[in-house]
Each structure stands twice: as C-alpha cells, then as structure tokens.
Amino acid sequence: xxxxxxLHGLEExxxxxxxxxxxxxxxxxxxxxxxxxADDLVACxxxxxxxxxxxxxxxxxxxxxxxxxxxxxTRIVSLSEGFDFLGFNLRRYPNGKxxxxxxxxxxxxxxxxxxxxxxxLRGANVAAVLAKIVPITRGWVAYYRTVVSAxxxxxxxxxxxxLTYKWACWSHQNKPRHWIVGRYxxxxxxxxxxxxxxxxxETGAYLPKPAWTEIVRHTPVKGSAxxxxxxxxxxxxxxxxxxxxxxxxxxxxxxxxQDGRCSLCGENLLTPDQPPQSPQGWEHWLMxxxxxxxxxxxxxxxxxxxxxxxxxxxxxxxxxxxxxxxxRPAGNTVLQQAT
Numbered sequence: 001x002x003x004x005x006x007l008h009g010l011e012e013x014x015x016x017x018x019x020x021x022x023x024x025x026x027x028x029x030x031x032x033x034x035x036x037x038a039d040d041l042v043a044c045x046x047x048x049x050x051x052x053x054x055x056x057x058x059x060x061x062x063x064x065x066x067x068x069x070x071x072x073x074t075r076i077v078s079l080s081e082g083f084d085f086l087g088f089n090l091r092r093y094p095n096g097k098x099x100x101x102x103x104x105x106x107x108x109x110x111x112x113x114x115x116x117x118x119x120x121l122r123g124a125n126v127a128a129v130l131a132k133i134v135p136i137t138r139g140w141v142a143y144y145r146t147v148v149s150a151x152x153x154x155x156x157x158x159x160x161x162x163l164t165y166k167w168a169c170w171s172h173q174n175k176p177r178h179w180i181v182g183r184y185x186x187x188x189x190x191x192x193x194x195x196x197x198x199x200x201x202e203t204g205a206y207l208p209k210p211a212w213t214e215i216v217r218h219t220p221v222k223g224s225a226x227x228x229x230x231x232x233x234x235x236x237x238x239x240x241x242x243x244x245x246x247x248x249x250x251x252x253x254x255x256x257x258q259d260g261r262c263s264l265c266g267e268n269l270l271t272p273d274q275p276p277q278s279p280q281g282w283e284h285w286l287m288x289x290x291x292x293x294x295x296x297x298x299x300x301x302x303x304x305x306x307x308x309x310x311x312x313x314x315x316x317x318x319x320x321x322x323x324x325x326x327x328r329p330a331g332n333t334v335l336q337q338a339t
Contacts, residue, residue: 003038004228006065010036013061014043014054025222035085037277042085051076087279088147100147106279107152110140111159118163122170126184126200129167133160134207139283141210143276146218153210164198164207191250254315264320 017028027033032054033044043058045051055069055076062068077083079098082091087106092098114136121129137160141153168184169177188199188206199206219239227236247255260268276282 004226006067007036007039010034010041010058010061014058037086040086042083044079048076087143102144102147102149102152106144107156110136110156110279114160114163118167121167127203127205129164130200130205130207135283137210138208139276139281139285140279141213142282142285143279145213145216148215149213150211150215153213157209157211160207160210161196161198251315258314262316262320263314264316 011034014034015032016034017031018024019026019028030046032046032050035042035044043051043054045054055074059069075083079090079092080094082089084090084103084105087103089101089103090098091101114133117132117136118129121132137156141149141156144152164184165180168180172180172183183201184198185196186199186201187193187195188197188204189208189212192212194209197206197209221239222235225232225235262268276285
C-alpha cells in the first residue's frame with residue numbers, strides 16, 4: 001500500500017498516455033507501456049533510444065522521493081532476448097509470437113524445494129507427505145496456470161512421480177517394487193482414468209498432478225485501474241468473482257452451479273478477496289483459506305436424498321448444515337429441561 005502511494009504517478013512520468021472514448025485503456029501509438037507490481041516494473045518501448053529516455057525520466061522523478069534504480073537489476077534488452085519479471089519469462093520468438101512462460105529460475109527453485117522437502121520427509125507417513133507437498137505444488141501451479149505452462153506442468157508431473165516413488169522406495173527398502181506401487185499408487189481421482197496417482201489408500205487423499213491443471217488465460221486490467229481506488233470497488237469485485245479457484249473440478253462445478261453461494265443461507269461459500277499474487281500466496285491460500293473452508297468443517301458436500309440425481313449434491317457451510325441437522329443424542333442420554 002505504501003509503495004503504491006509513493007509511486008503513484010510513475011506511469012505519467014514515464015510518458016505513458018492512454019486513449020479515450022471507445023478505445024479507452026489502450027496505450028497511444030508511439031508511447032511506452034509500463035507495468036508495475038510494488039517496486040518492480042517493466043517499461044516496454046519502441047526503441048532502445050526511447051528506453052534510455054524513459055529510464056532517465058524515471059530516475060529524475062524518483063530522486064526527490066529518495067528512491068533510485070537498483071542498477072544491478074536494471075537493464076535494457078530486446079524483446080527477442082526475453083526477460084524475467086515476477087517469476088515469468090517474456091520473450092518474442094522468431095515466429096513473431098510473444099509467449100509468457102514460467103521462468104527458468106522459478107522452475108529450478110521449485111524443484112530444489114521439492115527435493116529438499118522429500119528428503120526431510122523421509123521416515124514420515126504418506127499423510128504427512130501429502131499435507132506438506134500438496135499445498136506447495138497446487139500453489140505454484142495456481143500462480144502459473146494463466147500463461148503458457150502446459151509443457152512445464154507435464155515435466156513437473158514427471159519430476160513429482162520420481163520424487164514420490166523414490167520416497168516410497170526409501171520408506172520400504174525391503175519391499176519389492178510391485179508392493180510399493182500397489183500401496184502408494186492407484187486410481188484415486190474417480191474422474192480420471194489414471195492409476196499412477198500418488199496417494200493414501202486409507203483416507204483417499206492424493207497428490208493432484210500439475211498436468212491436470214487447465215490453462216485459464218489472465219484477463220488484462222482496463223487502463224490504469226487500481227485496486228486501491230474506492231471508485232472502482234465494483235469493477236474489482238466483479239473481476240474477483242470471475243477468478244476460478246484452483247480446486248478440484250468436482251468442487252468447482254458445484255461452486256459454479258450454485259453461483260458460489262451456500263444453498264441454505266445464500267452467503268458466499270468462499271469469501272471473495274484479492275487473488276494471491278505469488279506462488280507463496282497461493283500456497284498460503286490453499287493451506288489456510290481452502291483447508292478451513294472446504295476441508296476443515298466450514299464447507300461440506302451435502303446430499304439430498306429426495307432430490308434428482310443431477311442436483312442431489314450441493315455445497316453448504318458446515319455451520320448451516322449443523323443448524324439444520326443438529327446432532328442426535330446418544331441412545332442412553334436423558335435430556336432434562338433446566339429449571
């Protein structure tokens with residue numbers, strides 16, 4: 001928030017100008033385009049000379065505010081070379097297409113973390129492995145699911161299989177391979193014909209494969225709209241409602257069918273909030289918000305036996321479910337009215 005206040009007006013200082021009328025929000029021809037997140041920014045210019053001019057104007061604008069560029073991290077590159085920004089790699093390829101992919105550094109960092117976590121989990125049971133690894137992988141995938149990530153997700157799926165199989169072999173060094181496969185791998189997801197899914201056969205919990213993730217393109221923000229502008233609260237609330245939560249497809253279908261609301265009280269099942277802006281943010285969201293809302297008793301799947309088969313299952317708050325169906329007393333319990 002403080003950085004957004006301190007750097008307000010940065011676009012105008014860089015020379016960014018927007019069109020008005022029916023083309024409102026589009027950058028005018030010949031003007032640079034600037035993208036900023038906190039104190040990280042990228043200025044896309046038409047030539048190297050223009051990029052140097054923009055850098056000089058911004059340095060002059062930052063100086064009275066006691067700020068300056070970090071020269072070690074500031075560089076001017078051609079789009080054909082590509083550059084990394086917020087964990088993404090942006091590059092224009094020889095065929096003329098501009099592709100945004102997960103950055104090589106981000107992929108390497110994730111692989112190293114997963115390998116470290118699996119080494120630390122040696123000796124733990126499968127439930128502990130799933131509790132630790134699932135939020136990490138699903139959080140990372142949720143962050144990068146809006147760009148060209150299908151091949152990266154497929155490679156990550158293969159890497160996870162190797163890590164899980166290696167962990168299982170280490171945990172049962174005296175057992176044959178077919179026994180290990182039968183114990184930890186199977187068709188856990190009933191909506192997918194995949195018998196090589198790692199999971200816990202006692203609880204049914206499993207590790208979702210990154211390759212299952214559907215790519216959902218990011219919708220660009222209109223013009224200079226800011227989440228901190230009170231006048232645009234409605235616009236940002238509408239955008240947040242359109243963000244598909246990175247949950248399993250079954251729960252997402254139920255949420256969509258119910259418009260994200262509890263069928264008993266009519267309130268939102270998941271509190272609409274600003275989507276996380278980093279892999280760690282999505283990991284925290286999955287560990288706390290989702291686990292409390294969907295796993296840990298606040299949100300439950302409720303079956304109505306008398307309803308049609310296609311509309312029998314729906315989502316409700318656990319609190320609403322308990323108030324509608326209070327727990328029955330035990331057979332030998334005697335209820336006495338207080339006097």
